[in-house]
Amino acid sequence: MSMSHVDDGMLHAYLDGELAPVDARGVDAHVAQCPDCRRRLDEERALIARATELLALATPPDRQVPPFRAGDVKAPTRVWWRVRLPLAWAATVALALGIGSYLGREAAPAPQAEMATDSAAARARSLARREFRPEARGTVGTPAVAAPGSAAVSPAPGGARADNIARPRPEPVESKAEGERPRELAAKIAAYKAASDERDAWQKGDAISLDSARHVLGGDPVVVPGVPVEAFYLGRGVGYSAVVIVQQALDSSTMIEVINARPGSLLLDQVVVSGAAAVRPDSGRPTESRQLVPKSAPQPLRAAVQASPNLFRDVRGPLSPDSLAALRRRLRPLGP
């Protein structure tokens, strides 16, 4: 080290205190006896100071660090999707499986009718709209998941509903290649999923009173202060046990909506377990598997609601992202 000069990179690492002790001692020793490197060391030290100074000029106006509370942090939309997509998938797949296995059981004597799965998938879609979606209104959260299982696999065979599903044309379906059916089914499911995702984002339901809103949320809804509140609506979103949408009028033509959503403690594994149990009604213990749905899921849910009043909040409206972000920062609980 004392023979060769110290290169710039090493000098900077040395000055930054990032050189291993043994290397640092080498630089010390070399600089002690090399006036050239001593001069360079001073130059580089000045350079670092100057660069740091310049960078300090390029700082944003100093503001207070906002408090960090998990419920306060604006939950990014992607988190929402991440929670919701698997749920939608699980529900859709459970629904399709339920209908599929039911049909399979019914049609067991006539093997050809098994091919009706295709039209069953189409049924599943319309059935899903009729049965699954209204139930997903999410007052407690679980019905959204319980619905597909129980509706599709209602264990009373030959009932009116079963007729409804099973009747679809025993028409001869030409036999297709083995791999074709699952792929078509998957495409249909995907199409349904995409369509429902579009429509599902915070669907607005009935108008409710402030008192009801408080009751549903277990506290005051947040609003943008100083902006007249037009109305409160019950909303829904998969993964949230309670949703209130507050409509506020920025001016005569601009309406914004503040979303207050209480997350349901609905876990994906609960979804899969309860759905799977309901899918096999002929497993010998139908009563047990049906109890599993209402009992296991809502119980922890209630506890969680009391424990964490953390709400998901968001603002939507016909404004630029910057403006919406500014509004989000202003959100405050609505006073009495």
Place this chain on the structure above:
Amino acid sequence: MPQDLAEIYRTTYRALVRFLYRKVWDAERAEDLAQEAFARAVVHKPDNARGWLFIVAANMARDDARRAARERRHLTLLKAEPQASEPAAADDALHAESERTHVRAALEQLTPRDREVLLLWDSGLSYEEIAAQTGLARGAIGTTLARARRRLVDVYEAGQRGEHVARG
């Protein structure tokens, strides 16, 4: 919420905002992105949260830059939030603004990699962390920083001289 993340928030939030600001050049935007990065950290619970935050922030800033031009064309209705700037401070503010612009111009003359390393170092990351994040060898960080610092200062000083010549 994990305790250590709250601690990292306390110690790193400003650095993260500064880091983001030097990429998006909009204080409010930088704060939004920093908040979002922390919100994601809450969800992901990464092992090395500090390094992770800067990686995520850098990615978000890159995505944001693409959107920024488009968004700025839209009317930002509520942009004018109450700001504590007195008229007397207007002159200082103007001066600071002009210096900021010059530093920004100088920073933009650096290669993306040199700039990244410099900004990360200035955010308080160690050589080790910077190496992990940029994929550079740890031994190359000193050299990169030396080059980045020299270029920043040179370009900035050259800009100042140029301006004085033009004025005089």
